[in-house]
Amino acid sequence: MTTKLVTNPLKTGKLTAMSNVTSITLTGHQVSILEDQPEPGKKDTSAVHLTFNVEHPQKLPSLLGTAEELGLIMDRDDAVEISLSLLAMALEDKTAEEIKAVEISLSKAIAELHNC
Secondary structure, three states: OEEEEEEEEOOOOOEEEEOOOOEEEEEEEEEEEEEEEOOOOOOOOOEEEEEEEEEOOOOOOOOOOOOOEEEEEEEHHHHHHHHHHHHHHHHOOOOHHHHHHHHHHHHHHHHHHHOO
16 A cells, blocks of 8 residues: 655635634644555545644633644545535635636646646
């Protein structure tokens, strides 16, 4: 089995993560894929990692209160499903030209990953 790590910056605006106790403000830091290249017939265990910086860490006695960084790890299928849902919601009221620009940007991003 061979693995490959590809990491790129994750540029986002302010995001909010919530628990039942508190909420924190996050900004994107990086997105990585730990790519598994399994032998034929073996399960692909590639994982997508998202890392976020916590803005203004709080000193609260809660699970997220003192965090300075937060990560999210998922398999490729989950990454695709989440991405499709987010894209559909974000592009819902966009023009055909704006959607085409996103398609072009996505094609370029995929091509860049193939060149890594």
